[in-house]
Amino acid sequence: MPAVSMTVNGKAVTGDVEARTLLVQFLRENLRLTGTHVGCDTSQCGACVVHVDGIASKSCTLLALQCEGAKITTIEGLAEPGGALHPMQEAFRENHGLQCGYCTPGMIMAALDIVRRRGNDLDEHTIREQLDGNICRCTGYHNIVKAIAAGAKAMAKGGTRQAAE
């Protein structure tokens, strides 16, 4: 079995994978980072979104071997080591942007990428359009959109990081 090496949430990791092992499987099963979820088999749902070299990517549609040498950030890598949450995470909590939580890591990772590409002053139309690759079955999206707008604004302020409860 070929070996693959990459950096995940700032830590260098190595694992033995099959050629067909998906990045999401490597994260969940080899590294036990189960915050990244699998919700579909067509790349549509977005529950698997992580950042690969700073860009939001669907980890269900990447082979682990394709990520040799890459820098990966997952949902587990957002909060400060001390526990303070990222402003975007906090915004989801403050704005009731989640119910079952299964789509939430993918939504948060996608949201950060929207901010990277479109800035901190996001209007509703932009957010809804840019979330085309993320599906939620619980909330009807309304509060997710509110959360992302609020999180984007909070990030501009340098982000008030609140301690984890």
Next chain:
Amino acid sequence: MSATGIGAAVRRKEDFRFITGSGQYTDDVVRPGETRAAFVRSPHARAKIKSLDASAAKKMPGVVAVLTGADLANDKIGNLICGWMIHSKDGTPMKMAPHPAIASGTVNHVGDAVAVVIGETLAQARDAAEKVKVDYEVLPAVVDPAKAQAAGAPQIHADIAKNTIYQWHLGDAKATAAAFAAAKHVTKLDIINNRLVPNAIEPRAALAEYDVGTDHMTLWNTSQNPHVARLVISAFVGMTPEHKLRVIAPDVGGGFGSKIFIYPEEVVCLWASRKVRRPVKWTAERSESFLTDAHGRDHVTHAELALDAQGKILALRAKTIANLGAYMSTFSSSVPTYLYGTLLSGQYDIPSIYCEVDAVYTNTAPVDAYRGAGRPEATFVVERLVEVTARQMGIDPAECAGATSSRRSRTRRR
């Protein structure tokens, strides 16, 4: 508004683990020595299993076991059940066809399981599942509920004529007929409430662990009601006595009803875990969810509304064919009966209602409660009737049927 006490916003307690990716959904749980299950499923809507050869699959790397419907029957594991008895108009009980957790004689819907492979890894289990050779004799199938009772339609289950599960009714047929006879306007509508697939973003999953030392079993399951699962799997499926079964629903990623029911997969995982004496985990792929999660709705209805010249409703009657799929799911019988017929008045004052429901088998995925369960179906019927009536009679739907006026007049009389 103060920060605490009455009127203060209350934050949810569970959000912290979800926004940090530290939730524990069933697939996240890992048990030492865990094996993975992959099901072999019928590609046909209806077929006879002529033969099943697992010999090649058993030799594949990492395969711990390949188990079939025959193995399940030999171990005397009971069938899945529908727990809600409904009687037909003539008093006969509903016709519940046997529903084994793995099919052995015939398969009755695309996705019906015929075998399960237990492997060291998921990839190995899936590879071996592809090597299980099943020889099917494809049989004619019926999938349209409106055609399931027709003369000449294939009879899906032995001894269940016209694929009819029950013929139920509710209300006063005579009074309703009289009201229709006296009506100045009758609206008639044929509507279909199409089948829906719930598609919670978290696919269904089951992780079963048999404890060799104590003969106890633990099931982690994407269940909306672990107590019901524990009861049904122990007392009705007969897996093990209730006190020897623990069912844990950890974090569940949406259900909307689809995770209420007791499915074949958790039964198979428990049984397989006891056979191989190791934990067995199964997680659905999305395509597998489409095939095997209980679907919703699937009604074909002829509905009529009787009104007087002023647009006050006198009566409503509806005849519905409810498609329950290939097997009766856990609560299926209740959805198009007591959760449907009793809701047909909607928000309107309707003096007489008569509702007839025929529940039928078809070669499709089982249908059960989904996000409203019968009540959205009833709402659709009554609101469509009122809307069409308003257009036909040239009145405002909001004023139609004396909805507001009859309520106002009742209030004034007090």
